[in-house]
Amino acid sequence: MPHPLSLTINGEPYTLLVEPYCSLLDMLRDQLQLTGTKKGCDEGDCGACTVLMNGKTVTSCMVLALDARDQEIITVEGLRQGNTLHPVQAAFVQYGGVQCGFCTPGLIMSGVGLLLENPQPTEEEVRFAIGGNLCRCTGYSKVVQAILKAAETMQAQAS
Amino acid sequence: MPDSKVLGHSYPRVDAADKVSGRSQYASDVYLPGMLMCKVLKSPKPHARILHIDTSRAQNLPGVRAVITGRDVPDARFGNGAVKDKRLFALDKVRYIGEPVAAVAAVDEITALEALDLIDMTYEDLPVVTDPIAALRPDAPLVHEDLPSYEGYKPTMRGNICTVLDADRGDVDTAFAQADHVFEDTFHSQGINQGYLEAMACVANVDPSGRINVWTSTQAPYQIRATLAEVIAQPMSRIRIIPMELGGGFGAKLRLCVEAYPVLLSLHTGKPVKLIATREETFTLSGFRLPTIVYLKTGVRSDGTIVAREAISIFDMGAHLGAGVQSGVSHTLGPYNIPNYRMRSYAVYTNKIWAGSYRASGVADVTFAVESHTDIIARRLGLDPWEFRKLNAFNEGDLALQGGTIPRNGLHETMDAVKQHLGWPRTAKAGTGVGLAMCQWRSGSGPSTASISLLEDGTVSLLTGSVDISGTDTVFAQIAAETLGVRMDDVVIARRDTDLAPFTGPSGGSRIIYSQGKAVQMAAADARDKLIALAAERLDVQPGMLTCANGRVFVTEAPERGYTLGQLVRMSLTSAAGPIMGTASLSAMPFAPIFSTQAAEVAVDQETGKVRVVRFVQAQDVGVAINPMAVEGQIDGGAVQGIGRAITEEVVIKDGKILNPSLTTYLMPMAADVPSIENILVQVPTDDGPFGARAVAEPPGFGPPAAIANAIEDAVGVRIKELPLSAEKILRALHGEPSASTELDHDLLQQLRGSNGPG
Numbered sequence: 001m002p003h004p005l006s007l008t009i010n011g012e013p014y015t016l017l018v019e020p021y022c023s024l025l026d027m028l029r030d031q032l033q034l035t036g037t038k039k040g041c042d043e044g045d046c047g048a049c050t051v052l053m054n055g056k057t058v059t060s061c062m063v064l065a066l067d068a069r070d071q072e073i074i075t076v077e078g079l080r081q082g083n084t085l086h087p088v089q090a091a092f093v094q095y096g097g098v099q100c101g102f103c104t105p106g107l108i109m110s111g112v113g114l115l116l117e118n119p120q121p122t123e124e125e126v127r128f129a130i131g132g133n134l135c136r137c138t139g140y141s142k143v144v145q146a147i148l149k150a151a152e153t154m155q156a157q158a159s
Numbered sequence: 160m161p162d163s164k165v166l167g168h169s170y171p172r173v174d175a176a177d178k179v180s181g182r183s184q185y186a187s188d189v190y191l192p193g194m195l196m197c198k199v200l201k202s203p204k205p206h207a208r209i210l211h212i213d214t215s216r217a218q219n220l221p222g223v224r225a226v227i228t229g230r231d232v233p234d235a236r237f238g239n240g241a242v243k244d245k246r247l248f249a250l251d252k253v254r255y256i257g258e259p260v261a262a263v264a265a266v267d268e269i270t271a272l273e274a275l276d277l278i279d280m281t282y283e284d285l286p287v288v289t290d291p292i293a294a295l296r297p298d299a300p301l302v303h304e305d306l307p308s309y310e311g312y313k314p315t316m317r318g319n320i321c322t323v324l325d326a327d328r329g330d331v332d333t334a335f336a337q338a339d340h341v342f343e344d345t346f347h348s349q350g351i352n353q354g355y356l357e358a359m360a361c362v363a364n365v366d367p368s369g370r371i372n373v374w375t376s377t378q379a380p381y382q383i384r385a386t387l388a389e390v391i392a393q394p395m396s397r398i399r400i401i402p403m404e405l406g407g408g409f410g411a412k413l414r415l416c417v418e419a420y421p422v423l424l425s426l427h428t429g430k431p432v433k434l435i436a437t438r439e440e441t442f443t444l445s446g447f448r449l450p451t452i453v454y455l456k457t458g459v460r461s462d463g464t465i466v467a468r469e470a471i472s473i474f475d476m477g478a479h480l481g482a483g484v485q486s487g488v489s490h491t492l493g494p495y496n497i498p499n500y501r502m503r504s505y506a507v508y509t510n511k512i513w514a515g516s517y518r519a520s521g522v523a524d525v526t527f528a529v530e531s532h533t534d535i536i537a538r539r540l541g542l543d544p545w546e547f548r549k550l551n552a553f554n555e556g557d558l559a560l561q562g563g564t565i566p567r568n569g570l571h572e573t574m575d576a577v578k579q580h581l582g583w584p585r586t587a588k589a590g591t592g593v594g595l596a597m598c599q600w601r602s603g604s605g606p607s608t609a610s611i612s613l614l615e616d617g618t619v620s621l622l623t624g625s626v627d628i629s630g631t632d633t634v635f636a637q638i639a640a641e642t643l644g645v646r647m648d649d650v651v652i653a654r655r656d657t658d659l660a661p662f663t664g665p666s667g668g669s670r671i672i673y674s675q676g677k678a679v680q681m682a683a684a685d686a687r688d689k690l691i692a693l694a695a696e697r698l699d700v701q702p703g704m705l706t707c708a709n710g711r712v713f714v715t716e717a718p719e720r721g722y723t724l725g726q727l728v729r730m731s732l733t734s735a736a737g738p739i740m741g742t743a744s745l746s747a748m749p750f751a752p753i754f755s756t757q758a759a760e761v762a763v764d765q766e767t768g769k770v771r772v773v774r775f776v777q778a779q780d781v782g783v784a785i786n787p788m789a790v791e792g793q794i795d796g797g798a799v800q801g802i803g804r805a806i807t808e809e810v811v812i813k814d815g816k817i818l819n820p821s822l823t824t825y826l827m828p829m830a831a832d833v834p835s836i837e838n839i840l841v842q843v844p845t846d847d848g849p850f851g852a853r854a855v856a857e858p859p860g861f862g863p864p865a866a867i868a869n870a871i872e873d874a875v876g877v878r879i880k881e882l883p884l885s886a887e888k889i890l891r892a893l894h895g896e897p898s899a900s901t902e903l904d905h906d907l908l909q910q911l912r913g914s915n916g917p918g
Contacts, residue, residue, distance in 0.1 A: 029188075030190075033190060034181075035181070035184070035185075035187075035188035036180070036181015036182065037181065038185075038356070038357070038406070039187065039358075039435070040356045040357070040358070040438070040822075041438040041821075041822050042437065042438065043438065043821065043822070043823065045438075045821070045822035045823050046356060046438075046822055048356055075181065076179075076180065076181035077180065077181045077182075079180075080180055085176065085179060085180070089176075089179040089180065090179075092175065092179045093171045093172075093175040093176055093179055094171055095788075096169070096171070096172075096788040096789070096791070096792050098172055098174075098175045098178045098179060099172075099629065099630065099792055099796065100355075100356070100357070100404075100405060100406050100407045100628070101174070101175075101177075101178030101179075101183050101404060101406065102185065102355075102356040102357040102406030102407060103356045104178050104179055105179075105181045108179060123835075124831075126830075127830040127831040128830075128831055130829075130830045131829050131830055131831045132829075133829075133830070134354075134356060134822065134827055134829065135356070135830075136353075136354045136355060136356055136407050136409070136796070136800065136827065137407060137629075137792070137796045138792055138795060138796050138799075139792075139795030139796040139797075139798055139799035139800075139833065139836055140795075140799065140828075140830040140833060140835075141791075141795045141835040141836050142788075142791070142792055142795065143830070144830065144835065145835075
């Protein structure tokens with residue numbers, strides 16, 4: 001039996017009907033076609049489905065959609081302001097943090113989540129913060145560099 | 160005028176903005192109205208006769224639209240390799256756990272899964288063989304009793320042996336007899352999953368007109384079109400493959416994999432059908448690498464010169480012949496000039512999932528053996544491992560295994576670069592050590608095409624059939640821009656599918672930039688020559704007097720005389736020759752080797768046996784780095800895959816059952832597990848690659864297992880010859896406990912030395 005659910009996604013209010021077993025990930029993808037959030041394993045290991053829930057990173061495959069009731073969800077589609085990429089997105093482009101791109105939305109959300117909590121992370125802190133995001137293409141070097149560069153950009157913008 | 164020199168610049172990937180915005184479309188992102196979901200029922204038995212299949216209960220489940228088995232599809236065999244030994248569904252017997260036996264289309268995934276449970280299968284168990292050595296015995300159960308009746312069968316295939324390859328040069332036995340020292344070692348590698356983040360996914364939709372549209376995650380759209388046509392018994396022209404953004408493949412998506420199931424179910428139901436594999440199915444529904452055994456014997460003179468090599472390798476192929484066995488005769492010399500050799504390589508069937516491809520299949524396994532063995536010899540002879548390698552390394556003009564001689568290359572430069580970067584010989588502190596490994600591959604060849612259209616405003620549209628698996632579209636744009644003298648931003652890469660783009664080879668084997676990039680360069684040059692010819696006619700000058708650069712064609716000596724490309728394209732619309740288009744087609748490229756030198760620095764925890772890679776340095780001859788950031792990205796990623804292969808990754812298979820088909824238990828490196836890779840790009844151009852480029856992507860993953868094994872011995876004095884280099888094995892060795900014997904039986908070796916093999 002589907003249940004009603006109200007929540008905010010990328011700043012927009014939504015009310016929908018979801019099955020009790022439906023994950024937040026499947027709801028985002030299958031019901032709303034917000035397909036930027038990726039399903040890499042569906043068991044919380046790969047991090048490709050990472051989104052922000054009330055400013056904290058969660059693996060959306062491990063969250064039941066109904067548990068997101070009244071929460072604020074930000075997905076990778078919600079980061080861009082108009083045509084301007086979020087600094088973390090822009091740094092991934094500029095510094096080669098993107099290859100096949102399948103893990104990229106999750107890595108970016110983890111990077112954004114980290115910088116919300118810790119605007120000036122060390123390399124070690126970045127590696128720890130993305131420690132739940134598997135990437136098979138990049139070897140992480142350029143991903144880590146991109147997040148560190150984004151932190152610099154955001155600091156410069158804030159000051 | 161804009162600076163049109165685009166070579167050597169680290170342009171961001173042309174697809175990066177879409178990818179970081181979550182807007183790139185992968186196959187699983189395709190949703191069509193009325194779409195059904197497909198699930199595949201797989202064999203729970205490693206080897207069994209199928210006595211009975213009853214699908215009636217499944218068919219009667221509400222929401223189920225179709226159930227198909229081997230009885231409902233054309234009777235066709237296909238293959239991953241030289242012999243057609245596979246079917247879409249097991250027919251009379253199953254040969255491995257995971258072999259598809261039926262497929263279901265239902266209104267949603269949950270109903271499809273429920274239907275699988277309602278398919279009644281009756282099996283009769285057959286004797287199982289999962290160890291390739293046991294499979295070589297004359298009395299071993301046969302995985303394919305009917306092998307001689309298969310298309311592609313050769314008389315060398317006997318029992319469970321499905322490939323025998325050999326290569327010989329000189330007089331090996333005399334050379335061993337005359338050598339001052341002879342060394343023998345046997346190495347074992349492990350099962351390795353490719354670890355692509357995007358599991359296989361496909362949507363098929365058969366139009367009422369009979370056109371079969373397939374949106375899929377593939378490296379090889381034209382090759383799967385051909386195989387699909389064969390197995391569904393339809394003309395190739397009816398099939399349209401739309402390769403979607405590829406979320407990693409590394410070889411796993413080079414061949415027809417899951418596409419046929421949704422296609423057949425769409426043919427049955429007339430509806431769109433989608434299949435998304437689970438993570439578990441990336442282990443059970445698609446082949447990965449199975450273990451390899453490599454025996455090496457090497458004769459060396461007292462001065463360190465290697466005079467003879469014998470290499471015997473056994474590749475576990477699982478239930479169907481796949482890739483890898485070639486590496487046993489093409490890479491067992493290493494990058495060394497060895498005058499006498501005998502190489503034998505066997506592929507053996509067992510009751511396991513078929514061995515798939517992964518980043519130059521088999522070469523990492525063989526490189527682990529060769530480069531561990533090289534270090535063992537150097538240490539036993541009291542020679543510096545770097546000097547010993549340097550003494551024996553190929554020089555330009557040495558005989559190449561592939562035939563002909565070794566062309567100009569940067570092998571020695573990569574050795575020198577790593578030596579200098581590390582300050583070799585390096586004395587590491589207690590518990591840490593440094594190890595070297597050398598890697599070799601060849602720039603990939605194969606059929607390649609490209610087509611370029613010049614647009615009326617002077618911008619450029621480039622069409623190739625290649626799937627971008629590694630940033631190649633960006634480099635194609637750079638090649639086209641450089642050749643035509645336009646800005647990078649003026650080149651657009653057309654979206655392609657098999658209806659639109661001309662045939663090309665698959666994206667794999669480090670083939671795309673060297674071969675496909677060459678076709679792009681040739682097509683751009685073709686278009687440029689046509690622009691110049693038109694300008695020459697209109698300016699009434701000889702074509703040789705003109706230059707095409709900065710978005711114009713102009714008289715070299717009088718640059719003010721000329722036309723913009725846009726003007727020329729508009730003129731061409733009414734010219735005798737018609738609109739400007741450039742095309743190119745080639746089938747093969749000359750041999751161009753790639754060499755690299757890698758060094759790992761490790762710290763070994765002597766309490767736990769755990770190894771940590773502290774530094775990883777690699778110098779690779781890339782020919783010319785058209786896009787250095789893309790090149791480094793490829794090399795970084797390969798090295799980290801290699802570090803995983805070295806230390807933590809292992810598909811554990813017991814009695815044919817995969818025990819860890821999950822990312823919780825199959826351990827790939829995470830960001831915190833690895834250092835930033837230190838890359839040195841050596842650039843010794845090739846004669847034939849586009850602007851001198853070599854291929855890049857394969858070698859970085861080959862060396863880490865040996866470099867790390869060598870570093871472990873340097874650190875704590877123990878030698879591990881079996882991958883992965885796990886904490887458990889290292890701790891046992893540190894405690895002096897004997898590890899399981901890795902040596903091959905003497906009689907078996909003797910049989911394998913002959914070219915007929917055992918039995």
